[in-house]
Amino acid sequence: MGIVGMPEISSYWSKSKLYAGSYISSVMTREKFEILLRCIHFRDNSDVDDPLDPLFKVRPLVTAIRDCCQAVYKPGPMVVIDESMVPFRGRSKVRQYIPGKAHKYGFKLYKVCTPSGYTWNFKIHSGSQTKHQGLNSTESLTVELCEELLDMGATLYADNYYCSLTLAEYLLKKKTYLCGTLSSTRQYLPKEVTESKKKKNEMKGRENSNGVKVFKWRDKRNVLTISTVSEHSDQLVPSGKVNRCREEVFKPQSVMAYNKAKKGVDVFDQYTSYYSLLRKGKKWYRKLAFELLTGLTVVNAWVLHCQYFPRAKMSQLQFRVFIVFPHWRRA
Incomplete structure (x- = not known):
């Protein structure tokens, strides 16, 4: 559905000559697809550790994907922090409005990426931020995202939303x-x-x-x-x-140096925009989960493929291995 765009999901099963010949209709019937799409969940609603967490419906999925991204690849000496938007205009407690973005309404993701576009760490904006001593909320967010990179001599590139003199002095004490x-x-x-x-x-x-x-x-x-x-x-x-x-x-x-490294998040957004699977819907957790599963993980797999095999074509089996197995290596 990301490769072949249709105005509506039901158009993939349409018998009209304009939409006929869809591969998707030969794989699954429309009734079965709609039932699965309606019933898909990522957590049992009765098993909630923190009922006040606005992202409790996708929290296990977010944690699993983030841990997998960090286990597969370790970033080099240059990392960049920025935010991305997942478009959504429905009702949600964590929906944001940023007028300067291409998608003004949606979920805001804070990301730590490499200059090549690999997302190593991310956090979904869900309300108040726990503050470190002597730092404000934005500075504490930056330290939280890069906590595992501290004391390793890495260089963090960020825009004026994150940078401050207090943050620079704090990171310098941590050899960052x-x-x-x-x-x-x-x-x-x-x-x-x-x-x-x-x-x-x-x-x-x-x-x-x-x-x-x-x-x-x-x-x-x-x-x-x-x-x-x-x-x-x-x-x-x-x-x-x-x-x-x-x-x-x-x-x-x-x-x-800033211009060279800052393109990381922009490269990621460019890749995800080519074959977007997102469709209009009222369920916020489904929109967010599909973006992580079909956007973030696929782009990360593609970036690693281009890095390890720049002249080779990736088979369907290799592509699945990149996404599913966190300890897969070039060997």
């Missing part, structure tokens, strides 16, 4: 580095950097005693970045690109 864009309204930022006026291709930066660096670079607009990577400085370096006048383009190292 942070690089990303920064909002000028954050606390404890150096005013000589945030309030400075720069011309095009000018840059200014400051570093505090803890090793956190804040840069301001003027391109078409002001770009404020934060970094704890030792290699990043306030000097512009060649980016390997030229402008319309055939002149070499210079950019800050922090901006180039």
Whole structure:
């Protein structure tokens, strides 16, 4: 159904010449499919550990998929954190509205991905966030998602929604580095950097005693970045690109590193949009579960396949093994 799109689910069993010849009708009757779709559940409603959990109907499935994603693959030194939206306009306690997204209504997923698009860890937004000492809710969420990567020398790339001076200092104590864009309204930022006026291709930066660096670079607009990577400085370096006048383009190292790594979640969203299986429905848990089963796991399998076998074609058996068995390796 993701490959062959139809306006309605019943169209797959239509005898009209416009929809005739569907492979799905030869596999299963429409009545059987509708019964299975109506009765599908992912947890016994009478067996609930936490009745106040708004995601209790899909909690075992979410936990199993997350554990499998972390067991199959270990990310490298670069990871990126961002959010994705699962479109849903029905009634649900955890439905969000984000006007800047392509799908404005739906479930928000916080993800930790690799630059290649592999989702290593994720969390579904379901209300209040447990705070760490000295951190706000967003900073605590970032630490929770990357908890198993702390003290390993990894570099986390994030946008201005997650980045702050307090988070950068906390991660630096845990031997984890942070690089990303920064909002000028954050606390404890150096005013000589945030309030400075720069011309095009000018840059200014400051570093505090803890090793956190804040840069301001003027391109078409002001770009404020934060970094704890030792290699990043306030000097512009060649980016390997030229402008319309055939002149070499210079950019800050922090901006180039951020642009290179930040594409991870966008690559994932691009892959899932090609053959989406989602259909309109009133059951929120079914929409969320199908996105995880047919979107997240399939894209992760495809990313691993492209990484281990870049020139080989994946058979149907190999594809199933990638998804089902968490300890499958290249051998």
